[in-house]
Structure formats: C-alpha cells, structure tokens
Amino acid sequence: MGDPNDLDYDVMESENIVIENQSSDESLLQRKDILSVEKQKEIAEEAIRTAKAAKETAEKQLRVVQEQLNVAKAQLASTAKQAAATAKQIDTSKAQAEASKAQITVANSTIKQQQTNIENAKLYLSYTYIIAAEDGQISKVNLQPGQLVQAGQSLFNIVKTNGLWVVANYKETQLNEIREGQKAIIKVDAFPGHEFEATVTSISPATGAKFALLPPDNASGNFVKTVQRVPIKLVFSNPNDENDEIITSRDECRNRHFIKVRKI
Missing domain, CATH: 1.20.5 (Single alpha-helices involved in coiled-coils or other helix-helix interfaces)
Structure with missing residues (x-):
C-alpha cells in the first residue's frame, strides 16, 4: 500500500x-x-x-x-x-x-x-x-275731285288698247261670201296708202235695225224694199303694225265713215 x-x-x-x-x-x-x-x-x-x-x-x-x-x-x-x-x-x-x-x-x-x-x-x-275689267284708256270722264259718287254711277268710258277692232255694217246682199275667220284689209282715211290686216271674228245674228232703240215693225211691209245692214266685227291681226297704236290713241277706228273694208 x-x-x-x-x-x-x-x-x-x-x-x-x-x-x-x-x-x-x-x-x-x-x-x-x-x-x-x-x-x-x-x-x-x-x-x-x-x-x-x-x-x-x-x-x-x-x-x-x-x-x-x-x-x-x-x-x-x-x-x-x-x-x-x-x-x-x-x-x-x-x-x-x-x-x-x-x-x-x-x-x-x-x-x-x-x-x-x-x-x-x-x-x-x-x-x-277702281279696277277696270279691261286694259285701255279712259275717255269722257264725268268726275271731278271731291265729287261724291253713287253706286252704279257712270264715271267714264274705257277704250280698250288691246285687241283693236272695228265694226263694218255690210249690206245683206254682200254677206253671201263672208265667213268667220276670213282675212280682210282695212283702209283708214287718216293713213292713205296703208293697209291694216284684220280677221272676221263674228257676224251679227240680226240687222242693226233690230238692235235700235226703237226698232221698225211694219206689219204690212214696205212698198219699196229697203236693204238692211248687218254688223260684222273685224279684229286687227298684225301685232307688229306700228299704226295700230296711233289708231287706238285717236280712236279713229270707231268712226265708221273713215274706214273702208275690203275682203281678201
């Protein structure tokens, strides 16, 4: 140990x-x-x-x-x-x-x-x-300024300037060859040597005496036969004739003794 x-x-x-x-x-x-x-x-x-x-x-x-x-x-x-x-x-x-x-x-x-x-x-x-029924010129004015007019009173006459025409009173013995639509020549004494062209548009169905204010009515007739005249309407047909306006302004076409009508 x-x-x-x-x-x-x-x-x-x-x-x-x-x-x-x-x-x-x-x-x-x-x-x-x-x-x-x-x-x-x-x-x-x-x-x-x-x-x-x-x-x-x-x-x-x-x-x-x-x-x-x-x-x-x-x-x-x-x-x-x-x-x-x-x-x-x-x-x-x-x-x-x-x-x-x-x-x-x-x-x-x-x-x-x-x-x-x-x-x-x-x-x-x-x-x-006052609107006229036709175009034209006023003549024979029976109206003065300020005058009071009555309904239906005649104030003036109107001479148409469009569709110039004349009425020729032919003897009944001259109608045998005249027909509506015929051409005619119208001579006016105011335009010597100038001839206006026209057309027969209508012939009256009766003589001028029948439309007179006092038409003759001889029941016994006339001893001497009197030749009756028949109105014939002639319309100027030449719109280019310058003398138509002069005739219209003078109203010479309404004086029958200035117009001579000759059938063409």
Whole structure:
C-alpha cells in the first residue's frame, strides 16, 4: 500500500483537474452563449431596422393615400357642387323654356291678329281703287275731285288698247261670201296708202235695225224694199303694225265713215 498523503495529493490533483476542466467547459459554454446572444442581438437590431424602414414606407404610403383621399374628397365635393349648379341651371332652363313657349304662343296669337288686321287693311285699301275689267284708256270722264259718287254711277268710258277692232255694217246682199275667220284689209282715211290686216271674228245674228232703240215693225211691209245692214266685227291681226297704236290713241277706228273694208 502507498502513502496516504500521496493518495490524497493525487485525489486533490484529480479533483483540481476536474474542476479546471469543468471551469473550462463553463467558460466555453459562457462564450458560446455570449456569441449566440450577440448574434441574436444583431439579428434583432436588423429586424428592428427593417421594421422601422417598413414603418417609414408604410407611413409614407399612408400619407400619399391620405393626400389622395383628401384630393378625391375635394373633387367629390366640387363635383357635387357642379352637379347641384347644373341641376339648378337645368331647372332654370326648363323654366325659361316654358316661359319662351308661353311667349311664342302669345306671339303667334299676336301675329295672327296682325295678319287679320293686315288683310282687313288690304281689303279697305282695295275699296279705294277702281279696277277696270279691261286694259285701255279712259275717255269722257264725268268726275271731278271731291265729287261724291253713287253706286252704279257712270264715271267714264274705257277704250280698250288691246285687241283693236272695228265694226263694218255690210249690206245683206254682200254677206253671201263672208265667213268667220276670213282675212280682210282695212283702209283708214287718216293713213292713205296703208293697209291694216284684220280677221272676221263674228257676224251679227240680226240687222242693226233690230238692235235700235226703237226698232221698225211694219206689219204690212214696205212698198219699196229697203236693204238692211248687218254688223260684222273685224279684229286687227298684225301685232307688229306700228299704226295700230296711233289708231287706238285717236280712236279713229270707231268712226265708221273713215274706214273702208275690203275682203281678201
């Protein structure tokens, strides 16, 4: 057997070794824990920085969205005001349209009334004019300014200027070859050597004596036979004859003793 002191020493040395080993292990464990804590701290700080950055971004986005929301609210309010103003304008326009329709109705009534007044004025104005049935010249005027005339009163004679014509009184013994539509030549003493063209337009159905104011009516007849004359109307047929206007102005064609008629 050995020395008890040596054994105690060995035991104590072994215990010290064990204690040192344990201390080393605890130190290593403490270092590992410190490193792990520091790593976690760094990770946590990084997460905090990331969270802050995300927060700042979110806050910026929130401000942008809030600004957009404010702008949208302002636009909505402006649009609502415009819509209200437009609705008011529409109501005003409708009221003005109704008023205009009423004014148009009144104006149409006024126009119709004025048209009626115009027609009446034209009618009264027409009463101040005497319209001849034919174109022509006035002759033998039996009218003075300021004279009061009666209905049916003869005021003047009208000599037609269009369709110049004469009446030739032929003997009944000269009618055997005269027919309506025949051409004739008229000679007027006022125009020696000039011949006017004419056309037979009508032959009287009776003699001139039958149309007299006091036509003869001899029941017993005449001892001496009297040749009767029949009126024949001759119309001037040459519109290019310049002398027709002169005859019309002088009324010479109405004086039968100035006219000689010859059949063509």
